[in-house]
Amino acid sequence: KAGVTQTPRYLIKTRGQQVTLSCSPISGHRSVSWYQQTPGQGLQFLFEYFSETQRNKGNFPGRFSGRQFSNSRSEMNVSTLELGDSALYLCASSLDGFYGYTFGSGTRLTVV
Amino acid sequence: AQTVTQSQPEMSVQEAETVTLSCTYDTSENNYYLFWYKQPPSRQMILVIRQEAYKQQNATENRFSVNFQKAAKSFSLKISDSQLGDTAMYFCAFMSLTGANSKLTFGKGITLSVRP
Numbered sequence: 001k002a003g004v005t006q007t008p009r010y011l012i013k014t015r016g017q018q019v020t021l022s023c024s025p026i027s028g029h030r031s032v033s034w035y036q037q038t039p040g041q042g043l044q045f046l047f048e049y050f051s052e053t054q055r056n057k058g059n060f061p062g063r064f065s066g067r068q069f070s071n072s073r074s075e076m077n078v079s080t081l082e083l084g085d086s087a088l089y090l091c092a093s094s095l096d097g098f099y100g101y102t103f104g105s106g107t108r109l110t111v112v
Numbered sequence: 113a114q115t116v117t118q119s120q121p122e123m124s125v126q127e128a129e130t131v132t133l134s135c136t137y138d139t140s141e142n143n144y145y146l147f148w149y150k151q152p153p154s155r156q157m158i159l160v161i162r163q164e165a166y167k168q169q170n171a172t173e174n175r176f177s178v179n180f181q182k183a184a185k186s187f188s189l190k191i192s193d194s195q196l197g198d199t200a201m202y203f204c205a206f207m208s209l210t211g212a213n214s215k216l217t218f219g220k221g222i223t224l225s226v227r228p
Contacts, residue, residue: 031214043203043218056215088155097214098207100147103157 004104025093135204
């Protein structure tokens with residue numbers, strides 16, 4: 001079966017712009033989580049959505065937001081981009097959010 | 113809050129040898145899962161093995177096994193018969209089963225190199 005698909009793979013944006021990243025989970029998975037990976041901070045939890053509702057949120061500013069659609073696909077939005085937002089953004093899906101997550105290959109965001 | 117510590121930033125092992133990656137964690141909870149994930153250069157995080165805290169038996173998956181010491185809050189990964197394809201970053205992760213807290217807390221990771 002198809003895995004977790006993230007688009008785009010690479011993105012270059014300018015400071016102050018906004019960006020939207022997309023994640024298509026494994027079919028049947030209702031939980032989608034987002035993580036930010038940087039060399040300095042490692043992997044940090046952004047938020048989790050389950051059946052279109054945000055169930056958990058990490059310690060990120062309000063510029064980071066997300067949503068989940070009825071087909072479980074999720075989008076993550078970052079507004080007013082800063083240089084420090086440059087990172088690999090990973091999406092992960094799970095049946096219920098506990099059994100174990102399957103990750104996508106990520107979107108590499110570079111802010112210049 | 114939970115923390116996960118991987119104190120070894122890098123390790124190297126000869127092909128076909130055995131290597132053990134260390135991980136410690138800190139939590140006041142009793143019900144949780146522990147995971148090891150592998151991240152090769154392709155960037156995709158791949159689940160290697162999972163351990164439920166309520167199970168005393170150590171999890172195994174083919175060449176991968178864990179040594180789970182709940183009292184010591186230690187969760188090490190043993191890779192037997194190392195293969196070149198095992199070269200990757202390995203992350204230890206914790207997930208609480210309390211309430212709806214379904215987030216993963218990761219360690220900083222360890223870079224494993226398998227030498228031919």
